[in-house]
Amino acid sequence: MVKFLDLQKVTAKYADEIHEAVLHAIDSGWYLQGEENKRFETAYARYIGTQYAIGCANGLDALIWIWRAYIEMGVMQAGDEVIVPANTYIATILALTENGLKPVLVEPSIETYEIDDSKIEKAITSKTKAICIVHLYGQCAYTEKIGALCEKYNLKLVEDNAQAHGCVFNGKKTGSIGDAAGHSFYPGKNLGALGDAGAITTNDPQLAEVVRALANYGSQKKYVFKYIGRNSRLDEIQAAVLNVKLHHLDEDVQLRKEVAKYYIENIRNSKIVLPKIFDWMQHVFHIFTIRCEKRDQLQQYLSNNGIQTNIHYPIPPHKQECYKEWSEISLPVTEIIHATELSLPMSPVMTIEEIKTVVEVINNWR
Numbered sequence: 001m002v003k004f005l006d007l008q009k010v011t012a013k014y015a016d017e018i019h020e021a022v023l024h025a026i027d028s029g030w031y032l033q034g035e036e037n038k039r040f041e042t043a044y045a046r047y048i049g050t051q052y053a054i055g056c057a058n059g060l061d062a063l064i065w066i067w068r069a070y071i072e073m074g075v076m077q078a079g080d081e082v083i084v085p086a087n088t089y090i091a092t093i094l095a096l097t098e099n100g101l102k103p104v105l106v107e108p109s110i111e112t113y114e115i116d117d118s119k120i121e122k123a124i125t126s127k128t129k130a131i132c133i134v135h136l137y138g139q140c141a142y143t144e145k146i147g148a149l150c151e152k153y154n155l156k157l158v159e160d161n162a163q164a165h166g167c168v169f170n171g172k173k174t175g176s177i178g179d180a181a182g183h184s185f186y187p188g189k190n191l192g193a194l195g196d197a198g199a200i201t202t203n204d205p206q207l208a209e210v211v212r213a214l215a216n217y218g219s220q221k222k223y224v225f226k227y228i229g230r231n232s233r234l235d236e237i238q239a240a241v242l243n244v245k246l247h248h249l250d251e252d253v254q255l256r257k258e259v260a261k262y263y264i265e266n267i268r269n270s271k272i273v274l275p276k277i278f279d280w281m282q283h284v285f286h287i288f289t290i291r292c293e294k295r296d297q298l299q300q301y302l303s304n305n306g307i308q309t310n311i312h313y314p315i316p317p318h319k320q321e322c323y324k325e326w327s328e329i330s331l332p333v334t335e336i337i338h339a340t341e342l343s344l345p346m347s348p349v350m351t352i353e354e355i356k357t358v359v360e361v362i363n364n365w366r
């Protein structure tokens, strides 16, 4: 059996260090907003290459707080438009609608699955206030053209970096390219906690201050409430785990790249479209995605042969019941991706035997 992602093994790899860090946090008697948080925020800001990193409860909240902060700062208001890739995970979009902002769905490229920068300008209106890029599957979605559009139209650039910890564009980590970035440390992400966790990174001191307050009941000073916030903090035990795992992130990313390289060099089946890698620095393979016209048949065949796969994602946001008002929007590229995408087993703990098994079974599929 080849698991899609063996989280038990992912944790076991660093078990001694994690156990020690968690026990230390437990024994400290201090469980929120303490030393582990400070240590993680400092280390993560340094790793990403931003002035500030602010821990919070999860990746969705990280994005919610960025948009809320821009509203509190008077940069945006309810009803404003934000450009997003139509094929993203729902959280990117939930963060906008929760704040009364209007997501404007732009098609991805069928080559990269990232937002198609040639289709962005047509979607910009007088109400557009930002572009939200999503480094989907672990690949950098930023392009010089996107940067130029933000300049030209005076738009904020927000990055959803939930899937791309460790990814680099022109020497800069994703999460440090735009005005602000939301990060998720959901257990299955490239940098995963042992529960929910997230962070915001930015170089903007005002934004940093506002998001920190929003995630802490809207308070900057004990018992004084400036904003209508929520309790959305990163706890000390998760921060302790993240402090250990951040240390090993680059090594784990390298292992993911090796799995990807083996797949790309050895999978040979004319019915399967492999990812085209334009720059190995710019992909950290959170998800190794292939496409196949007979995706459901392939998935069943792989399952019959003991190989777990996943689909990212079976239903695009505009076809979800919660957004039924968008169901008539025409997004053919997005729909092709959702109908044909299949994600192969991918993690830093796969054995070479497992990787070879996946390749062999796929190559034998007729």
Ligand SMILES: *Cc1c(COP(=O)(O)O)cnc(C)c1O
Pocket (backbone or CB within 6 Å): 058, 059, 060, 061, 088, 089, 091, 092, 134, 160, 162, 163, 183, 184, 185, 186, 196, 197, 198
């Ligand atoms: C996982 C994910 C999120 C949300 O993160 P959570 O920590 O699960 O709330 C947001 N955006 C993308 C693209 C994701 O993959």
